[in-house]
Amino acid sequence: MSTTPPRSRSQLDRELMLLRDNVLRLSTMVDAALQQLQQINRQLDVAQARQIIADDTKINRLRYKIEEDAYKLIARHQPTARDLRGIITSIHIAVELERIGDYAAGNSRLLLEMVDEALLISTFSNITRMLDLSRQMMRNAMNAYVHWDEEQARRVIQRDNDIDAIDKQVYQELIDLMTKQSHTISHATYMLWISHNCERIGDRITNICERIIYMVSGEMYYGIRQKGEEL
Amino acid sequence: MTDAQLIAIPNAQQVRQEYALEAHNLSIFYGNFRAVDSVSMKIQYNKITALIGPSGCGKSTLLRSFNRMNDLVPGARIEGELLFQGQNLYDPFVDPVEVRRRIGMVFQKPNPFPKSIYDNVAYGPRIQGIRKKSQLDDIVERSLRQAALWDEVKDKLRQSGLSLSGGQQQRLCIARAIAVEPEILLMDEPCSALDPIATLRIEELMRELQENYTIVIVTHNMQQAARVSDYTAFMMINENRSGGLVEFDLTEKIFTNPSDSRTEDYVTGRFG
Numbered sequence A: 001m002s003t004t005p006p007r008s009r010s011q012l013d014r015e016l017m018l019l020r021d022n023v024l025r026l027s028t029m030v031d032a033a034l035q036q037l038q039q040i041n042r043q044l045d046v047a048q049a050r051q052i053i054a055d056d057t058k059i060n061r062l063r064y065k066i067e068e069d070a071y072k073l074i075a076r077h078q079p080t081a082r083d084l085r086g087i088i089t090s091i092h093i094a095v096e097l098e099r100i101g102d103y104a105a106g107n108s109r110l111l112l113e114m115v116d117e118a119l120l121i122s123t124f125s126n127i128t129r130m131l132d133l134s135r136q137m138m139r140n141a142m143n144a145y146v147h148w149d150e151e152q153a154r155r156v157i158q159r160d161n162d163i164d165a166i167d168k169q170v171y172q173e174l175i176d177l178m179t180k181q182s183h184t185i186s187h188a189t190y191m192l193w194i195s196h197n198c199e200r201i202g203d204r205i206t207n208i209c210e211r212i213i214y215m216v217s218g219e220m221y222y223g224i225r226q227k228g229e230e231l
Numbered sequence B: 001m002t003d004a005q006l007i008a009i010p011n012a013q014q015v016r017q018e019y020a021l022e023a024h025n026l027s028i029f030y031g032n033f034r035a036v037d038s039v040s041m042k043i044q045y046n047k048i049t050a051l052i053g054p055s056g057c058g059k060s061t062l063l064r065s066f067n068r069m070n071d072l073v074p075g076a077r078i079e080g081e082l083l084f085q086g087q088n089l090y091d092p093f094v095d096p097v098e099v100r101r102r103i104g105m106v107f108q109k110p111n112p113f114p115k116s117i118y119d120n121v122a123y124g125p126r127i128q129g130i131r132k133k134s135q136l137d138d139i140v141e142r143s144l145r146q147a148a149l150w151d152e153v154k155d156k157l158r159q160s161g162l163s164l165s166g167g168q169q170q171r172l173c174i175a176r177a178i179a180v181e182p183e184i185l186l187m188d189e190p191c192s193a194l195d196p197i198a199t200l201r202i203e204e205l206m207r208e209l210q211e212n213y214t215i216v217i218v219t220h221n222m223q224q225a226a227r228v229s230d231y232t233a234f235m236m237i238n239e240n241r242s243g244g245l246v247e248f249d250l251t252e253k254i255f256t257n258p259s260d261s262r263t264e265d266y267v268t269g270r271f272g
Helices: A009-042 A046-077 A083-112 A121-147 A148-179 A182-219 B059-065 B096-102 B118-127 B133-146 B166-178 B196-209 B222-226 B251-255 B262-267
Strands: B020-030 B033-043 B047-053 B076-084 B103-106 B183-187 B216-217 B231-239 B243-250
Touching: A009 A046, A009 A083, A009 A121, A009 B216, A046 A083, A046 B262, A083 A121, A083 A182, A083 B251, A121 B243, A121 B251, A148 A182, A182 B166, B020 B183, B020 B251, B033 B059, B033 B231, B047 B118, B047 B222, B059 B183, B059 B231, B059 B243, B096 B103, B103 B166, B118 B133, B166 B183, B166 B196, B166 B222, B196 B222, B222 B251, B231 B251, B231 B262, B243 B251, B243 B262, B251 B262
Parallel strands: B033 B243, B047 B216, B047 B231, B103 B183, B183 B216
Antiparallel strands: B020 B033, B020 B076, B231 B243
8 A cells, every 4th residue: 555654753753853953962062163263262272273173073973974864864754844844954054064163173273373473463352253253143043943933043144244344354454464564474364264264154154044044934045136036 | 408408518629728627616515514615726737736635634525526426426416616628517517428538537446347458448439439440449559558558468458457467457547547538637546556666657657647638636645746746735624524625736835835834734744
């Protein structure tokens, strides 16, 4: 008989919750990486920078586990509607979180390159602010994910402008510095890179929020493109 | 009523309506019991429309009303309108036999006649008065080809239809239904008695038939509706125990982002 067997909703619910918990776990790991990064921004600690890089492997591993679990869930339960949207969104969030982890590891590597150089205090304080904002955005995004809160996801996206503004400011400062004092070029270039990575973290969180909007509303969020506009 | 009093349903070449079939506030009664309550829906040409919903929601009853099969149930009557080529099929002057020729039906359990494969397919055309062997041969071959059965049976057309496997028997029934060149094919859980492989064959066949026919299918299998149909109608019983239409939309919408929370609950397995 090809009639659909009554599906075990409780089993599906359990697996959906496990998937969600793993996404939250991943976000906690990424947040920890960002927090450590903030610390070494204030005071460079070689051991801690190496730790961030080492921990990134764990983040990567969990991201693949989430993806694999999601595929198994789809194959076994053939989810539809909000279940399906929730699973697809979880996969996307895991991918984005993993990329944020990569930026944290990347910045740690860059900082290790600069270990003997005098730190540019004002730039670092701006980068710390960007990381602060990113962490807040990420927390709020994960809250929106857990509570299916479209409005909160939309509010988080707005915050990305603040990160972009700081990045622009850092860029300007560093360009000015390099123009005036050519011996800072190598150092300032690393700093540009670090700042750019922080700006990308904001973009990744924006991507996460766009997915959450889709998860909740079922409508694909096309970012700056107007709704109904041709692709 | 004599034949002279019957009115002919216009054919598609004469007047092509916007929709293949339109139900307007269609209610179906068995005696005093309202089995289906005021359904309005428009079936698109050359699309597959699936009717889904929990047992007893009236989806088979609704499907049977689309070619007046319910007329055969004592005490059954309808209210509302069912428009086909601009003609209300429940007009008293419409000939139900013509309705059933132009809107064919395939049932849940394959039900070939205890006759040869050839005679099963030639049955309808013969009733229509076609006697010429070459013409019948053509119809039998065309129908069996369209039903994706020809290659499997071309060398044994004189064998009994009952000698075929379940999946083949169902394709034979589809060939029999299309031999009289209907415009719409109604399928009432056509795969529920078949194994998964035979089910997939029928589903592929439906996609091929869609080029020439409009198909409406009742299925208990939600994945089947999701796989095979273009539009999905979700029905469920209301507080008066009558079946009603909850939501009718593109299949991809119903299975990814339904508008009604009851549809959402059903397709995600929260009830039903």
